[in-house]
Amino acid sequence: xxxxxxxxxxxxxxxxxxxxxxxxxxxxxxxxxxxxxxxxxxxxxxxxxxxxxxxxxxxxxxxxxxxxxxxxxxxxxxxxxxxxxxxxxxxxxxxxxxxxxxxxxxxxxxxxxxxxxxxxxxxxxxxxxxxxxxxxxxxxxxxxxxxxxxxxxxxxxxxxxxxxxxxxxxxxxxxxxxxxxxxxxxxxxxxxxxxxxxxxxxxxxxxxxxxxxxxxxxxxxxxxxxxxxxxxxxxxxxxxxxxxxxxxxxxxxxxxxxxxxxxxxxxxxxxxxxxxxxxxxxxxxxxxxxxxxxxxxxxxxxxxxxxxxxxxxxxxxxxxxxxxxxxxxxxxxxxxxxxxxxxxxxxxxxxxxxxxxxxxxxxxxxxxxxxxxxxxxxxxxxxxxxxxxxxxxxxxxxxxxxxxxxxxxxxxxxxxxxxxxxxxxxxxxxxxxxxxxxxxxxxxxxxxxxxxxxxx
Amino acid sequence: xxxxxxxxxxxxxxxxxxxxxxxxxxxxxxxxxxxxxxxxxxxxxxxxxxxxxxxxxxxxxxxxxxxxxxxxxxxxxxxxxxxxxxxxxxxxxxxxxxxxxxxxxxxxxxxxxxxxxxxxxxxxxxxxxxxxxxxxxxxxxxxxxxxxxxxxxxxxxxxxxxxxxxxxxxxxxxxxxxxxxxxxxxxxxxxxxxxxxxxxxxxxxxxxxxxxxxxxxxxxxxxxxxxxxxxxxxxxxxxxxxxxxxxxxxxxxxxxxxxxxxxxxxxxxxxxxxxxxxxxxxxxxxxxxxxxxxxxxxxxxxxxxxxxxxxxxxxxxxxxxxxxxxxxxxxxxxx
Numbered sequence: 028x029x030x031x032x033x034x035x036x037x038x039x040x041x042x043x044x045x046x047x048x049x050x051x052x053x054x055x056x057x058x059x060x061x062x063x064x065x066x067x068x069x070x071x072x073x074x075x076x077x078x079x080x081x082x083x084x085x086x087x088x089x090x091x092x093x094x095x096x097x098x099x100x101x102x103x104x105x106x107x108x109x110x111x112x113x114x115x116x117x118x119x120x121x122x123x124x125x126x127x128x129x130x131x132x133x134x135x136x137x138x139x140x141x142x143x144x145x146x147x148x149x150x151x152x153x154x155x156x157x158x159x160x161x162x163x164x165x166x167x168x169x170x171x172x173x174x175x176x177x178x179x180x181x182x183x184x185x186x187x188x189x190x191x192x193x194x195x196x197x198x199x200x201x202x203x204x205x206x207x208x209x210x211x212x213x214x215x216x217x218x219x220x221x222x223x224x225x226x227x228x229x230x231x232x233x234x235x236x237x238x239x240x241x242x243x244x245x246x247x248x249x250x251x252x253x254x255x256x257x258x259x260x261x262x263x264x265x266x267x268x269x270x271x272x273x274x275x276x277x278x279x280x281x282x283x284x285x286x287x288x289x290x291x292x293x294x295x296x297x298x299x300x301x302x303x304x305x306x307x308x309x310x311x312x313x314x315x316x317x318x319x320x321x322x323x324x325x326x327x328x329x330x331x332x333x334x335x336x337x338x339x340x341x342x343x344x345x346x347x348x349x350x351x352x353x354x355x356x357x358x359x360x361x362x363x364x365x366x367x368x369x370x371x372x373x374x375x376x377x378x379x380x381x382x383x384x385x386x387x388x389x390x391x392x393x394x395x396x397x398x399x400x401x402x403x404x405x406x407x408x409x410x411x412x413x414x415x416x417x418x419x420x421x422x423x424x425x426x427x428x429x430x431x432x433x434x435x436x437x438x439x440x441x442x443x444x445x446x447x448x449x450x451x452x453x454x455x456x457x458x459x460x461x462x463x464x465x466x467x468x469x470x471x472x473x474x475x476x477x478x479x480x481x482x483x
Numbered sequence: 484x485x486x487x488x489x490x491x492x493x494x495x496x497x498x499x500x501x502x503x504x505x506x507x508x509x510x511x512x513x514x515x516x517x518x519x520x521x522x523x524x525x526x527x528x529x530x531x532x533x534x535x536x537x538x539x540x541x542x543x544x545x546x547x548x549x550x551x552x553x554x555x556x557x558x559x560x561x562x563x564x565x566x567x568x569x570x571x572x573x574x575x576x577x578x579x580x581x582x583x584x585x586x587x588x589x590x591x592x593x594x595x596x597x598x599x600x601x602x603x604x605x606x607x608x609x610x611x612x613x614x615x616x617x618x619x620x621x622x623x624x625x626x627x628x629x630x631x632x633x634x635x636x637x638x639x640x641x642x643x644x645x646x647x648x649x650x651x652x653x654x655x656x657x658x659x660x661x662x663x664x665x666x667x668x669x670x671x672x673x674x675x676x677x678x679x680x681x682x683x684x685x686x687x688x689x690x691x692x693x694x695x696x697x698x699x700x701x702x703x704x705x706x707x708x709x710x711x712x713x714x715x716x717x718x719x720x721x722x723x724x725x726x727x728x729x730x731x732x733x734x735x736x737x738x739x740x741x742x743x744x745x746x747x748x749x750x751x752x753x754x755x756x757x758x759x760x761x762x763x764x765x766x767x768x769x770x771x772x773x774x775x776x777x778x779x780x781x782x783x784x785x786x787x788x789x790x791x792x793x794x795x796x797x798x799x800x801x802x803x804x805x806x807x808x809x810x811x812x813x814x815x816x817x818x
Contacts, residue, residue, distance in 0.1 A: 034527020037743035038534070058520055059539075070745040077524040097528055182629070208629065214659070219618050219652025226622015226636075229607055230557065232629060253612050254619055261598035263591035264813040266607065298814050322816035 030099040036072045043067045044092045147352035158339035166308035170315035184211040185237030221247030225254045228270040238274035255324035256299030271318045273327035284455035289420030294326040295396040302396040304328040306371035308338035313348030330369045353400035359389035363407040366417040367393040377473035405437045413480040414446040422450035444480040509767045512542035515566045517792045531582045538566030540737040543763035545570040547710025551718045559607040559620040560639035562597035571604040579799035587802030614647030621653040624664035635721045636664045643674025658695045661726035665717045668731045675740040676748040689731035704732030705761045
């Protein structure tokens with residue numbers, strides 16, 4: 028004997044009405060035959076037989092309301108292919124109760140991305156190594172060129188990256204060295220070429236996808252998140268996407284709301300992505316090389332206003348800065364200021380101004396936003412007992428909110444003042460010069476925030 | 484360039500049919516159908532959660548196309564993916580156990596019906612965002628082109644996805660760079676509840692590449708031989724460096740869009756007419772009878788398929804749920 032059970036016909040159905048039987052005892056049925064109609068709260072559905080055999084008995088007559096899912100509704104004679112047994116303790120909702128399944132982990136900050144086994148350190152600069160004045164733009168170019176020389180699977184694609192030499196000249200001379208198969212001009216088609224890049228990465232290549240700016244990556248964010256970030260997990264570890272999405276992020280100058288936006292917190296929100304936002308040329312080079320070698324998708328946020336600025340870059344072979352490690356840019360004892368990308372420059376200037384007034388500020392360059400180097404931030408706050416965060420993006424749900432919460436979670440008792448956030452004003456970027464200036468963080472705003480937390 | 488099917492290419496009455504291939508087609512299509520029927524049953528029992536899109540009715544497309552795939556070729560599709568995985572040779576046990584969300588599933592229970600993969604079988608998913616697989620499949624073809632390995636990406640999507648913008652972004656790049664991709668449009672006539680006539684300004688989907696200069700062909704997707712023949716022509720075009728090719732497979736799904744769809748947007752008569760006159764498995768059964776193949780051989784295949792599917796069902800219920808420690812694994816590749 029094989030029981031035919033009341034089926035669930037939607038993700039949420041628990042019971043339904045048995046509206047009609049199309050078969051009666053003595054009928055022979057075959058797989059695929061419609062045997063009954065069932066009414067759910069949404070619709071009337073036909074039920075098809077899976078097993079073949081003769082109907083022995085109708086257990087629930089038509090017209091019966093409120094029949095629970097998995098109740099036997101009819102019985103078949105014989106039928107060698109017995110219906111699969113419902114496990115005794117299996118609830119109708121296969122998902123079960125989430126709170127019972129969640130591991131008993133510490134607060135989320137501790138459980139989220141696994142900590143590296145080895146301590147992350149910047150490479151040593153050998154004594155006598157030459158420091159070369161290099162713009163951020165050329166440091167990024169050098170990083171790509173070195174990695175392309177090293178690995179034939181690395182290639183660059185994006186708008187104007189090849190013949191035009193890059194909209195911001197970041198890919199200057201790469202076409203000449205590597206040819207048009209590895210430096211590829213795409214049509215203006217962000218969603219499409221981001222998907223093509225991820226597909227190529229799934230096949231084992233290591234694409235660098237340049238967005239002319241991250242504002243245009245909004246059209247591609249589906250592939251960055253749904254395809255690149257999630258597929259390793261969804262495939263049980265089978266499908267990797269070693270890919271870098273890079274380009275200028277944040278506010279340029281006088282280009283209006285659609286071309287001036289900081290996406291740091293958008294991408295830093297997503298498990299499966301690494302998110303990097305360097306400040307100076309040495310980090311731009313070292314972190315981009317690390318990003319290209321990383322087996323995971325990396326969102327690499329540059330800043331247009333930094334491209335032309337020169338910094339010292341050590342002339343050493345394979346200058347690689349580890350992803351996931353913040354850098355203390357200036358040591359101090361009275362307050363911790365965190366910042367990333369261009370805002371690091373503001374924080375350093377603010378620290379200079381504060382020093383003149385006798386306030387000693389420690390400046391932490393976050394460098395990587397995911398995974399965030401909480402240890403370095405917390406260690407600093409335990410020393411200074413005060414926190415000011417600085418970011419170009421909007422405040423609500425932002426990087427500063429996350430940094431402050433981690434400090435609250437891990438160093439609450441060390442705080443002598445509530446943390447304060449400095450961030451872009453909560454408006455679309457205005458065009459007018461005076462309004463634009465009012466929107467962005469400034470040295471004065473950082474100084475004022477520090478004075479607030481130090482009660483000066 | 485684009486053309487509709489010729490009558491001579493369609494359907495039964497073929498001379499010189501290879502009996503082994505005929506039985507293989509029967510076996511593979513029957514496996515998909517029996518598998519899907521059981522999946523529907525497990526869904527009804529609450530053992531499969533969420534969304535579950537069945538492939539019943541469309542079996543000839545995945546099975547016929549698989550016949551022209553070579554080692555190293557890639558296959559990628561949307562969320563109606565069970566049939567493609569079975570045709571590609573993935574283990575029915577692992578596919579069914581993924582549907583039930585168990586540790587023995589092909590994604591260890593973390594993917595579900597819409598998200599399964601197998602590098603070994605060349606199957607790259609299993610994607611839940613309508614149209615997303617089209618750009619990704621074009622990227623797989625980009626990798627073949629980059630490596631000049633002679634492989635082809637078979638990129639499947641439906642008549643609904645055919646209206647997504649990224650499909651045309653992909654067509655443009657594929658033809659611009661002459662990427663080896665065969666776009667297989669499974670036109671089952673309904674994008675969820677919306678018929679193609681209500682959603683598409685032009686319904687001849689094989690012509691959708693015309694403005695990019697991509698050749699296309701409309702195929703009787705209920706006839707596994709028509710699928711295979713057209714697939715061979717398209718794959719040869721792509722493999723020989725001539726770029727992408729579009730195949731529009733005219734097919735039909737018997738069940739609703741997903742398990743919770745009663746499919747009231749079409750008449751019972753319409754569905755019954757297709758089942759009665761166009762069923763891909765019945766067509767092959769007719770050819771088997773015409774070839775004078777013994778009923779016992781057919782019965783043997785029926786029994787084998789039934790046993791494989793029941794074994795998969797058993798495995799999918801006895802394999803344990805993933806260990807809670809799996810929650811935080813495979814978010815990142817550890818460098």
